[in-house]
Amino acid sequence: MTVVEGMAIDQYGARQRILDSTAELVIEHGVAGVAQRQIADRVGIRAASLYHHFASKNEIVEAVFRRGIDVMEGAWDEAADATHGADPYPRLAAHIRAHLSALFDHGPYTAAHVSAFRTAPAAVRDAVVPMRDAYEARWTGLLGELAADGELANGTPIGLSRLALFGAMNTTVEWFDADRGNLDELAEVITRQFWNGVAA
Amino acid sequence: MTVVEGMAIDQYGARQRILDSTAELVIEHGVAGVAQRQIADRVGIRAASLYHHFASKNEIVEAVFRRGIDVMEGAWDEAADATHGADPYPRLAAHIRAHLSALFDHGPYTAAHVSAFRTAPAAVRDAVVPMRDAYEARWTGLLGELAADGELANGTPIGLSRLALFGAMNTTVEWFDADRGNLDELAEVITRQFWNGVAA
């Protein structure tokens, strides 16, 4: 457990709990649908006390989204390290599994990001877009490599294929229950379907 | 142009414009992010005048969602009629094209439904769920038929496959620009990817 420099431990803890609560609420109701009172209630403080930690609601939401992207990037790096020089299918499978891990295994941040980003005010969205783009570029890069190696069907439109894959992965936050379902199984189904399709 | 029984033409027109405006706004901002004043502004009336046509904001939103489902069902029926007895691939392709048509070619209702449903109050969601389920059951039925005919790979998990396909189709509302892109092409890419995958 690291402590951010210049911050007391309990202060960092409060920040954490605020971000956690906001992320959870925003997944279900969208950004505009969540009041600061609701966030404060979950944390166990009064709404006004949020302003000791953040300058505005938008700042809280932006921090949630940024962290959601950090989590995805971290998961990507782990998968990349683990599959250095591996075959195309296991490599792809590892990255899909990592993305789903980011959505379900590392807090509510990535799920909040993918499900509520569109409902955020333009100012928040604009501030976060460069980070989003960087993550998406990693995926485009991976698929581009596979195409260059002749692993993809001729004429596969990489941009569209990536978007379709993202759609399949990201909408799982709307229906997949991490407590009941098996994440490995889910990852395998999505990977196989993306790679081979469903046809006999 | 049909006229709803017992309603004057201009009244029906106002209802329409209210629903149109609401659907468009809700796609971008989520339900909670749209104020009745914004809706009224688009229609060119005052917020209070909305209450001549609807009893509450929730009622407007619910009507938008219901209509979004009606549009999808209509598109499904057309595709089903046109592909009676056809081969599996063209049949599936027609239904995917129809779903995308519902999202982009028949007003903002279906797009509003798929992108903002989660952000609606529970009362609205509960009222609409049965209609959603009926539409989803059509898809499950189609995939089940294909499986029974041996057209799907052994062990294909129909429920999960359908959800992944829905994810790919429905998230297009977040990035596809119907004015610039080619919807036939988009439908074909999604169909081929679902059926055959991207592997060489």
Place this chain on the structure above:
DNA sequence: GTCTATACCACGATAGAC
């Protein structure tokens, strides 16, 4: 670092004139 109190505004909704 959290509290109470409050300012200010936007929201959904209603009443009643035209």
Place this chain on the structure above:
DNA sequence: GTCTATCGTGGTATAGAC
């Protein structure tokens, strides 16, 4: 069928005590 006017509520945000 739309308007003006208004009510009550709940939103973000600030001031200042503790």
